[in-house]
Amino acid sequence: MPVPHTWKLKLSAFYGARYEQSTAGIFYIAPLIIVLASLLLYPIGYSILGSFQSKIIGSPGKFIGLGNYIELLTKDQAFAEVCFNTFLYATVSVILKVLLGFAAALLLNERVVGQRFFRGWIMIPWLIPTLVVGLMFRWMFDQTGGFLNFAIQETGLMKVPPAWLADKVLARGAVIFANIWRGFPFFMITILAAMQSISRELYEAAEIDGASAGQRLRFITIPGVSSVVLVVILLSSIWTFNDFELLWVMTGGGPSYSTHIFVTYAYQLSFLGSRFGYAMAVSLIATPLITAFILLLIPRILGDEQ
Amino acid sequence: MRISSFKKMCLLFLFVLAASLSVTAQTARPKMRMWVDHPFLVKATEGLLKSYVLEWAIGKGVDIEYSQNSDKIMYPRIDAAIESKTLPDVMLINISWLPKLQRAKLVQDVTDIAKELNGNMGGFTKGAIAAVMTPDSKYNAIPFLGSSEMAYVRKDLLDAKGLAIPDTWEDTVKAARAINNPPTVWGWGHQVVEFDGERHNHAMILSYGGAIFSKDGQSITLDSPQTRQAINLIKDAYTEGLLPKDVVTWDSAGNNNAYQSGKAGFVENTGSIAVWLKANDPTLFNNSVFKLFPAGPSGRFIQGDVWVLFVPNTTKYPDMAKDLIRNISSKDNQEELMTAMGGFRVPVYIDLTKLPLWQDRSLKPLADSAPFVYYPGFPGPVTALALEEFKQTIVSQMMAHVLVDKWTVDRAIAEAVATLKRIQVSLNN
Numbered sequence: 075m076p077v078p079h080t081w082k083l084k085l086s087a088f089y090g091a092r093y094e095q096s097t098a099g100i101f102y103i104a105p106l107i108i109v110l111a112s113l114l115l116y117p118i119g120y121s122i123l124g125s126f127q128s129k130i131i132g133s134p135g136k137f138i139g140l141g142n143y144i145e146l147l148t149k150d151q152a153f154a155e156v157c158f159n160t161f162l163y164a165t166v167s168v169i170l171k172v173l174l175g176f177a178a179a180l181l182l183n184e185r186v187v188g189q190r191f192f193r194g195w196i197m198i199p200w201l202i203p204t205l206v207v208g209l210m211f212r213w214m215f216d217q218t219g220g221f222l223n224f225a226i227q228e229t230g231l232m233k234v235p236p237a238w239l240a241d242k243v244l245a246r247g248a249v250i251f252a253n254i255w256r257g258f259p260f261f262m263i264t265i266l267a268a269m270q271s272i273s274r275e276l277y278e279a280a281e282i283d284g285a286s287a288g289q290r291l292r293f294i295t296i297p298g299v300s301s302v303v304l305v306v307i308l309l310s311s312i313w314t315f316n317d318f319e320l321l322w323v324m325t326g327g328g329p330s331y332s333t334h335i336f337v338t339y340a341y342q343l344s345f346l347g348s349r350f351g352y353a354m355a356v357s358l359i360a361t362p363l364i365t366a367f368i369l370l371l372i373p374r375i376l377g378d379e380q
Numbered sequence: 381m382r383i384s385s386f387k388k389m390c391l392l393f394l395f396v397l398a399a400s401l402s403v404t405a406q407t408a409r410p411k412m413r414m415w416v417d418h419p420f421l422v423k424a425t426e427g428l429l430k431s432y433v434l435e436w437a438i439g440k441g442v443d444i445e446y447s448q449n450s451d452k453i454m455y456p457r458i459d460a461a462i463e464s465k466t467l468p469d470v471m472l473i474n475i476s477w478l479p480k481l482q483r484a485k486l487v488q489d490v491t492d493i494a495k496e497l498n499g500n501m502g503g504f505t506k507g508a509i510a511a512v513m514t515p516d517s518k519y520n521a522i523p524f525l526g527s528s529e530m531a532y533v534r535k536d537l538l539d540a541k542g543l544a545i546p547d548t549w550e551d552t553v554k555a556a557r558a559i560n561n562p563p564t565v566w567g568w569g570h571q572v573v574e575f576d577g578e579r580h581n582h583a584m585i586l587s588y589g590g591a592i593f594s595k596d597g598q599s600i601t602l603d604s605p606q607t608r609q610a611i612n613l614i615k616d617a618y619t620e621g622l623l624p625k626d627v628v629t630w631d632s633a634g635n636n637n638a639y640q641s642g643k644a645g646f647v648e649n650t651g652s653i654a655v656w657l658k659a660n661d662p663t664l665f666n667n668s669v670f671k672l673f674p675a676g677p678s679g680r681f682i683q684g685d686v687w688v689l690f691v692p693n694t695t696k697y698p699d700m701a702k703d704l705i706r707n708i709s710s711k712d713n714q715e716e717l718m719t720a721m722g723g724f725r726v727p728v729y730i731d732l733t734k735l736p737l738w739q740d741r742s743l744k745p746l747a748d749s750a751p752f753v754y755y756p757g758f759p760g761p762v763t764a765l766a767l768e769e770f771k772q773t774i775v776s777q778m779m780a781h782v783l784v785d786k787w788t789v790d791r792a793i794a795e796a797v798a799t800l801k802r803i804q805v806s807l808n809n
Contacts, residue, residue: 130806132462132484151795217626218563218643227563234562237625242784245629328573329628330777330784345456347772348480349806350463 121354129351131344142355152331152339153356160335160360162246163321164314167253168307174254175261176303180295182262183269193266200259208323211252215239215324239325242332249324249333253314261306268302269295308371315364336360409443410697413468414704416448417458417477418525418687419632425720429472429708432717436707442700462486467692469701472524475511475686476756476771479764479807487520488693493702494519497709502730511686511755511762521688522705523728527650528684528753529579529673530745534645536667537565549584549613549674552646556622559645567622569644571635572614572783573776579683580648581775584610586758587676592769592800597760600800602775603793610676611782611789618783628784640664648673651723654742658722670742672749684753686728764807765800774799 125142127135146153182193199207214221215238223235238244272294280290318337321327327334327342334342336356344353414433420426430446437444449457451474458477461467462484481487494512498504508523531552533545537559546552556567571577582592590606593599617623624638638644639653642664647653657665673682689709691701707713718727718735723743727733738747757766769775778796781787787795 128806130480130483131459132480132486218566218624218638219641223563234621237629239629240624240626240784325629326631328780328784330780332784345459348459348768 121358124351125354125358127351129354130348131350135351138351142352143359145352146355146359152334155331156334156336156339156356159246159331159333160315163250163253163317163333163335164311167250167257167314168310170250170254171258171261171310172303172307174258175306176265176299178258178262179266179269179299180291182266196262197259199256200263202256204256204319205323207252207256208320211248211255212239212324215248240329242329245325245329245333249321252320252324253317256320257310257314261310264302264306265299268299272298304371304374308368311367312364315360409441410700411443411445412437412470412695412697412700412704413445414447414470414472415454415458415468416446416472417451417454417474418448418472419450420448425717425724428717428720432708432713433704436704440700440703465694467694469691469695469697470704471690471692472687473521473690475521475688475762476767477690478512478520478688479767481690481692482520482764483807486692486694488691488695488698489518489520490522490691490702490705491519493705494522497522497706500709500729501711501714501732504728505730505733505750507684507753507755508686508728512688515761521690522709523686524689524709525687525725526684526728527686528726528746528749529583529648529650529682530749531671531673532639532647532649532653533669533671534559534565534667535669537645545669545671546646547671547675549587549676552674553613553617553622556617556645557620560622562621562624563643565643565645566624566638567645568617569635569638569647570614570617570623570627571630571648572618572623572627572779573630574632574634574773575770576632576635576649577630577776577779578770578773579685581610581614581779582683582756582770583673583681584613584676585775586681586754587674587678589676589678591759592775593757593760593763593766595759597757597763597766600797600804602800603797606678607793608789611779611792614779615782615789628780650725651743651746655722655724658742665742668742670745672745673752680752681754681758682749682752683758684726684755686755687725765804768803768807769800772799772803774803 124135126137126139128138128141129135178196182189182196186192202210213219217223217235217237217240220238222238226232226235236244238248276294276298277290280294285293315335316337317335318341321333321335321338322341325333327338331339336359340353340357343349343356347353416426416429420429426448430448433444433446436442445468447468458467458471458473462480465484465486467486478487498509504523505526508526512519512521512523514520535545538545538555541558543555543558546555552568558567559565560567571580585592585602585607588606588610590601590604590610592602594601614623618625618627624643627634630638635644635647635649636653636656639647639649640656640661654665654670657668673680689705691698691705695701714727714729714732715735718725718732719737723737723740723746726746727735733747733750737743755762756770757763760766774796777799778792781792781795782789
């Protein structure tokens with residue numbers, strides 16, 4: 075389809091003649107842009123607008139300016155706990171997934187018996203649907219009928235095992251454990267792939283030069299996988315920050331609000347509490363923080379690639 | 381003039397299109413949808429209700445899409461449908477949805493069909509009518525299923541200690557203390573959160589002489605010495621270890637699982653546990669006593685519940701929707717469904733409370749509970765605020781703050797009252 079002459083002139087006037095040839099491309103990708111804009115920009119825009127409204131489902135929203143954000147930051151007794159839970163959950167889970175994934179990758183990078191078998195089977199937690207993982211751990215951690223407490227009782231470790239999901243601290247630990255169990259295979263397989271791409275000659279040369287195993291790890295392996303680790307940390311942080319399924323199935327955000335993070339709290343407020351506008355404010359308030367985190371990491375990732 | 385081949389093709393295409401459209405128009409069948417937001421304990425009963433609906437649809441030449449799921453799945457689905465005004469033609473929902481549907485102006489007046497059905501099977505129970513009738517005596521939904529609760533007691537454990545069956549909350553706690561032997565058995569499997577817990581908390585507050593709402597339904601009266609008495613009874617029992625600590629995380633099946641696994645000496649629940657015990661654990665069934673819900677110093681109160689058939693005013697087929705309701709609410713269908721449910725739900729029609737199944741010792745307390753049953757808002761009317769409070773389980777959250785967050789009772793009550801006032805303001809706006 076020929077590009078209208080006037081459009082060509084307008085664009086070239088703005089960008090310079092060397093951009094003329096891209097105007098045809100713009101027309102070809104325009105449908106995709108329109109679809110993405112409607113699937114992304116419209117919901118985001120609606121959420122931002124909704125967060126400035128007092129809106130309950132089924133009724134038109136009433137504009138209240140910053141009312142929702144002010145209530146969230148000054149009156150909501152659960153909000154401080156939700157913030158703490160979110161950062162604790164995301165930070166501890168990601169750090170431990172990195173460490174565990176790295177350790178597993180190191181082990182599986184060596185020629186050990188059953189290497190191929192373990193490389194495959196260690197992926198199973200990652201393959202199981204999150205809903206199933208949540209139900210499984212909910213059962214395992216159940217005080218009255220769970221497998222963990224059954225094992226504790228049978229081995230005589232404790233007479234009355236704890237209520238894992240009823241104590242604030244233990245419940246947080248339980249959901250973090252479930253998240254790590256499910257997520258570390260992704261770190262393992264990605265870091266392992268990066269390790270496999272490091273040239274063996276580097277290790278051989280280092281060994282000849284007298285480098286110890288620790289020195290080879292510190293000066294060859296870690297720098298060799300660092301860019302991949304940063305990418306995986308970035309992705310996992312975003313996913314963990316927005317983790318809904320596992321938490322909702324395991325604890326529903328409870329006991330009380332001790333395992334609520336932003337996304338589960340927003341869900342409870344909107345669909346159980348009928349406060350759509352307020353829930354949108356909750357879900358959006360963390361956006362600048364996630365964006366800042368991404369902007370901090372991206373230069374590091376790009377810098378490493380260069 | 382010769383017509384070109386291309387023009388001939390176009391004319392042929394248009395002719396075929398017109399012909400097929402006219403055939404389609406002649407053979408178009410009404411397409412209806414029915415959603416069921418209700419858990420069916422016995423899978424067969426879900427199939428039974430579905431069979432009534434499909435049979436009706438076949439007879440009427442209607443294509444009907446039937447969808448059933450539990451509340452956790454249906455809540456966001458129904459909310460989305462309310463927001464987008466795309467509700468199905470008929471819904472079986474809990475009465476707690478009615479205020480939201482009224483606010484969204486989606487309610488259809490079904491007084492005609494309600495009055496017709498109220499003339500059947502002895503008419504609706506008083507509570508069922510109160511749940512669906514508007515202040516100007518119109519019906520905004522049709523009662524279909526009810527629920528009541530009773531107490532389950534491990535008689536074998538009490539006999540071993542030489543104890544009588546308790547009837548009051550305080551005596552229940554004393555007996556629970558005597559048989560408490562965790563982790564083998566906890567004395568009291570009392571649900572404090574989720575909808576079951578909300579009903580229990582309400583009932584206990586009332587039985588101590590307190591109330592969440594005033595008699596005119598306009599004021600919030602939760603903050604009272606009687607409320608504190610009720611909360612402290614649960615708090616002390618929890619601290620003492622008479623309740624499993626994870627009662628604060630139980631879902632609606634928590635107390636069921638506790639009793640059915642033999643881990644709880646006393647629980648309060650609908651007939652669901654009795655139905656399960658009969659089918660799966662005759663030993664535990666025989667070791668159990670089924671009795672009226674515990675009483676307090678100010679009497680015995682049991683919070684009932686009602687599931688209703690609702691027709692939104694967005695339906696294209698209001699008359700067909702009402703006909704469907706008429707069909708599935710017929711005497712034969714109601715009797716069959718009630719019997720198949722085995723006591724999991726109680727009838728909303730007076731005559732059905734005389735069915736033989738209610739004479740069974742495990743279900744008779746449910747039939748006998750009628751004089752003690754009340755609905756959200758009591759001692760006032762069933763208001764939008766009362767239903768919204770129940771749906772959001774405000775009193776359960778108050779209990780969770782006391783038991784988990786170790787808030788003082790005063791602070792927890794103040795927070796609950798503030799939340800109720802906020803809901804009241806939003807409902808009035």
